[in-house]
Amino acid sequence: MAKPFTPKVVTANALLEGDVIYQTATGWTRDLAKAEVLTDEADADLRMIDASQQIDLVVGVYLADVDPDPVPQPVHFREAFRAKGPSNYAHGKQETL
Amino acid sequence: MYSYTEFDDAFLAERNAQFRAQVERRIDGSLTEDEFKPLRLMNGLYLQLHAYMLRVAIPYGTLNGAQMHKLADIAEKWDKGYGHFTTRQNIQYNWPKLRDVPDMLDALAEVNMHAIQTSGNTIRNVTADHFAGAAADEVADPRPVAELIRQWSTDHPEFQFLPRKFKVAVSGAAHDRAVIKAHDIGLQIVEQDGVLGFQVIVGGGLGRTPMIGKVLYDFVASEDLLPTLEAIVSVYNLLGRRDNKYKARIKITVHENGIEDIRTRVDERYALIRPQFTGVDQQMLARIEADFAKPTFKTAPLDAYAAAYDSDPIFRSWADTNLSDHHAPGYAIVSISLKAHGATPGDATSQQMHVMADLAATYGHDELRISHEQNVILPHVHRSDLPALHAALKNVGLATANIGLISDIIACPGMDYCALATARSIPIAQEIATRFDELKLEHEVGPLKIKISGCINACGHHHVGHIGILGLDRAGVENYQITLGGDGSEDAAIGERAGPGFAADEIIPAVERLVFGYLDLRQDPSETFLQTYRRLGLAPFKAALYPEARANAA
Ligand code: HEM
Ligand code: SF4
Numbered sequence: 001m002a003k004p005f006t007p008k009v010v011t012a013n014a015l016l017e018g019d020v021i022y023q024t025a026t027g028w029t030r031d032l033a034k035a036e037v038l039t040d041e042a043d044a045d046l047r048m049i050d051a052s053q054q055i056d057l058v059v060g061v062y063l064a065d066v067d068p069d070p071v072p073q074p075v076h077f078r079e080a081f082r083a084k085g086p087s088n089y090a091h092g093k094q095e096t097l
Numbered sequence: 098m099y100s101y102t103e104f105d106d107a108f109l110a111e112r113n114a115q116f117r118a119q120v121e122r123r124i125d126g127s128l129t130e131d132e133f134k135p136l137r138l139m140n141g142l143y144l145q146l147h148a149y150m151l152r153v154a155i156p157y158g159t160l161n162g163a164q165m166h167k168l169a170d171i172a173e174k175w176d177k178g179y180g181h182f183t184t185r186q187n188i189q190y191n192w193p194k195l196r197d198v199p200d201m202l203d204a205l206a207e208v209n210m211h212a213i214q215t216s217g218n219t220i221r222n223v224t225a226d227h228f229a230g231a232a233a234d235e236v237a238d239p240r241p242v243a244e245l246i247r248q249w250s251t252d253h254p255e256f257q258f259l260p261r262k263f264k265v266a267v268s269g270a271a272h273d274r275a276v277i278k279a280h281d282i283g284l285q286i287v288e289q290d291g292v293l294g295f296q297v298i299v300g301g302g303l304g305r306t307p308m309i310g311k312v313l314y315d316f317v318a319s320e321d322l323l324p325t326l327e328a329i330v331s332v333y334n335l336l337g338r339r340d341n342k343y344k345a346r347i348k349i350t351v352h353e354n355g356i357e358d359i360r361t362r363v364d365e366r367y368a369l370i371r372p373q374f375t376g377v378d379q380q381m382l383a384r385i386e387a388d389f390a391k392p393t394f395k396t397a398p399l400d401a402y403a404a405a406y407d408s409d410p411i412f413r414s415w416a417d418t419n420l421s422d423h424h425a426p427g428y429a430i431v432s433i434s435l436k437a438h439g440a441t442p443g444d445a446t447s448q449q450m451h452v453m454a455d456l457a458a459t460y461g462h463d464e465l466r467i468s469h470e471q472n473v474i475l476p477h478v479h480r481s482d483l484p485a486l487h488a489a490l491k492n493v494g495l496a497t498a499n500i501g502l503i504s505d506i507i508a509c510p511g512m513d514y515c516a517l518a519t520a521r522s523i524p525i526a527q528e529i530a531t532r533f534d535e536l537k538l539e540h541e542v543g544p545l546k547i548k549i550s551g552c553i554n555a556c557g558h559h560h561v562g563h564i565g566i567l568g569l570d571r572a573g574v575e576n577y578q579i580t581l582g583g584d585g586s587e588d589a590a591i592g593e594r595a596g597p598g599f600a601a602d603e604i605i606p607a608v609e610r611l612v613f614g615y616l617d618l619r620q621d622p623s624e625t626f627l628q629t630y631r632r633l634g635l636a637p638f639k640a641a642l643y644p645e646a647r648a649n650a651a
Contacts, residue, residue, distance in 0.1 A: 016124065016195050018149040056126030059144060076573055078512060081521075082146055086513035088441045088523045091177055091192065092147040 006075075007068040008044055009035040010051045011082070012058040020082045020093065021058065022072075023051055028058070030093065032083040033071040038063075108252075109206050112213060116140045117199035124195065139219075141212025142198055145514045151190045151198060153205060153212045157225035157243040157267075158186035158467040158474075162454040165465055167208045169450035175201050180450065182435060182443040184469045184507055184558055185264075186224050191514055213251070218259045220250035220330070224266045226275045227468035230389065231430050231476035233422035237286045237293055239269035241386045242322065245378065249323055256330055260337030261345035263330065264302075271587065276469060278310040278589035279303050279561060281347045282329060287316065294318045299329060299359065300351030303555035307591045308348040311356045313363065319382070324374045328367040332359065392462035394425040397481040405484035412487050414540070415498040420483075423476075429483065431461075431475040432468070433490060434497040434505060438534035442508045442526050443471030452493045460486050469558075470507055472500065502539045503547060503612065504530035507558055511551025511568060512575075518551035520568025520575040521601075525549055528605050533612075542612055545626045548583075561585035563627045564611060565592045566604065577604040579611075581638055582630045593635055595642055607642055614641025 009032070010023035021028045022035030029035060038044040044063055051061045064079050066072040074080040085092020116136070123133040137143075141152040153168070160168075168188055172180045175197045176190040183189055193201060205211055223243045230238040246265055250256060256263070266280040277283025283298035294316045301310025317325050336354065338344045344353075351359055405412045421430040433453060435443050445453070453473055457465045460482040466474035478486060490496040499505045506529060509515065511522030526549055533539045548562030552569075559565030565580035576598040583592030599607045612626075618637055619629045630638060 013144055013148075018144055018193075018195065019147055055129050056124070059130050077575060078146075078518075078570075081512055085147055086523075087521060088513055088527065089177075 005039065005041045005044075006065045007072075008038045008063040009066050009072055010038070010044075010047050010061060011035075011064045011079075012051060012061040015055075015057055015059050018059075023047060032066070032074065032079075035066070035072050037066060037068045037072050039068070105209070106206075109209075109211055109213075112140075112211070113199065113202045113206055116202065120195060120199055139213065140198075140202065142193075143516075145191070145510075145516050146512070146518075147514065148192045149195060149198070150514065151193045151201060151212060152183075153188045153190070153210060154222040155186050155188060155210070155467050156222055156247050157229065157240045158227050158469075159225075159229075159240060160465045160467065162458040162463045162465070164208045164210060165450050165454035165457065167204060167210070169447040169454070171201055171204055172450065173447040174204075179444050179446045181441070181510065182445065182467050182471050182473070184471060184509070184556060185222060186227070186467045186469055187222065188467070189510075191510075218257075218262050220246075220253070220256055220259075220263045220265065223247050223250075224264070224275055224280075224469065226268045226270055226273075227466040227474050228274060228421060228430055228476060229269060229466075230391065231423050231428075232270050232272075232274075233424045234272055235270040235424065236288050237269045238389055239267035239275075239284070239286055241382060241389050242284070242286075242295075242319075243267045244385045244389075245323070245382050246326065248381065249326075249378070256334065259330070259334055260339045261342070261347075263333075263347070265326075273585075273587040273589070274468075276558070276561065276585040276589070277301070278587075279307075279558070279585060280310065281333075282326065283310050284322075289316050292318065295322055297325060297329075300348045300356070301589075302346050302348040303558060303560050304346070305343055305553045305555075306346075306349065306352075307555065307560040308352060309589045309591060310348075311351060313356065313360055320374075320376065320379050321371070323378045324367055324371045325363070327370055328363045331370075332362045332366055336362070392464070392477055394428060394477070395479055396427060397479055399427060399480050402480040402483055405487075409484075411491075411496075411498075412484060415487055415496055416483065418498040418502065418540075419500045425477070427479055427481070429478055429480050431478050431483070431486065432500045433473040433475065433495050434499050435472050435495075436499055436505050436530065437494055437497045438499075438504055439527050439531045440494075441523050442506050445473070449493050449495055452489065452495070456486055456489055470505065472505070499539060501544045501546070503533050503542055503545045504539055506530060506547045506549060507562070508549040509551050509557035511549070511557075515551060515556075517554060518568070519553075519570040520551055520577065522549040522551040522557055522566070522568055525566060525568070525577065525601070525604055529608055532605055532609065536609075538612070541622070542616065543622070543625055545612070546585075547608070558585060559583070560591045561589065562592060563630070564608065566608075569598060571598065575601045577601065579604075579607065579642065581611075581635060582627065584627060595635065595639055597643075610641050610644070611638060614638055617641075 065075040085094040269286040285296040297314040298310035461475040506526040508522040508526035512518035549566040550557035550559040561583040578598040579595040580592030
């Protein structure tokens, strides 16, 4: 049997601002909670290819594990920092979220 | 100080225009990221976790007031009002927008600064003793030769695609403040029979495989230095491994081939290329030396200094901790701590940068330095001006009296910023400093260097910390490994791993146990942490760190 697929989101940095973004069904969001959760591996591969082609919008596309309920949340602490911002100043996403 | 020639200006303007066009082509999609990345790295532009980061070179850590003002302006206009000074004597801006970077580079060029060769497999920003030209224990100022090496290596056609990056450090004093033994090439100015020359050390480095550099030559005469360096770099360029990034640094080349083999090859190469160096470099050096002429030192009565020292305990504590001996009578070297307890090591706000620039102009012959320990130095201040200087620093939170003490911590950006990090380092530094400030112990503990890196790349120099802390990711949790007995000075040593790592909430108590252990172990208050460690070895410190293990074994 195939290994169970951990739910994922497609994430990257925005080309112009450099900040962390997540793919939605229709585009990109800066808020992980609004990201599209992918639960199927083949689907995730397709979404990755789609994202990677948007070279004039995004940089460094990859799939990150999430905990999907009730809204997508980071699993690893690195993703938690990406979703929030640094811990020494209230800069980055935590300024506006 | 050294000022750019017309050639340098034109070169810089052209490079900046080129990069502006490359950014445009990246934004309109005609360059892919794979194509753009090497170009942006060549211009000091990284992509970190939350944003781009621009790394600006401060060659041999020397700045004038106008340059510091400009760094402050850039932080205010295009960043979030602060900059981060690093262990490579660079400043990093953590929040630039891609579109703004060409303007930032143009602003830097207005004061002869740039971000070229702060990355990539080239010869990087040459670093020097931050007390250069001022220290009482100096044989000669290392900056002219650092500048000569910078000019020789910048855009050197043979050395743009080395197997790996290449770092050079120069010191002109017996006491090594530039960690020269942890660089690809370390140069120490020495005097032999009244003639100045260089001890040449190769193959030092930190990172995943830390190594202390080995002496390649005990004495190289000044006029033979550049051909010697060129011979070393070209031997490395041929011999250095390109098959494995982790084995590509010259430290591995030296380790794998042995220092004798390297010396033979360098000798051969040297014999071949020496005739090409016809002495033009020595004329250049003479010109550069003139640019580094010492300021005209003044004489003034020291009464005001003595009075403040006797009557103001806060001033006295700062003077005892943050001043170093200057070669000129009546002068002192001032270290301005960027390590206020609980603040981010190495960060300065725009306002603080402006104040430091103004103070340098008023009291310090318009000179500033950035130290690899992430502090700012005013190298030439007359002692009669110190009370006023101290008062001005105090007003903007820059008068922390902790240079060389436990809260004067080096920390890399770690996972708060760095895309390569495996754990955070800044909060650990903040918590250690805050804790020892609460305990009011740091002056009693005395000299103690803690250095923290957020991954094995060791940008925070943890291997040469008296206490080194390395942040790792252990099964999805931050974990901190302690090394002990490291030393970045002339007695350089790589720290020994103390044992199993600690979780984030255990690391501060662990450091506390170590320090209390040391206080119990030292012979008397004059024996430093490192001396005690060298006398007793790891075992008693390990026992202090892991009390449960001792209890279990009993
Ligand atoms: C945030 C972006 C940074 C990145 C991506 C980065 C990357 C790296 C990498 C990959 C290495 C290992 C190179 C090797 O051994 O071949 C390294 C080493 C080093 N970095 Fe960084 N670094 C960053 C920030 C810094 C900062 C902020 C400092 C200064 C505080 C710094 C100072 C150093 C030093 C001193 C080394 C020395 C190890 C050696 O060359 O032996 N780096 N860096
Ligand atoms: S040591 Fe690691 S985490 Fe720290 S700055 Fe260097 S690469 Fe980043």
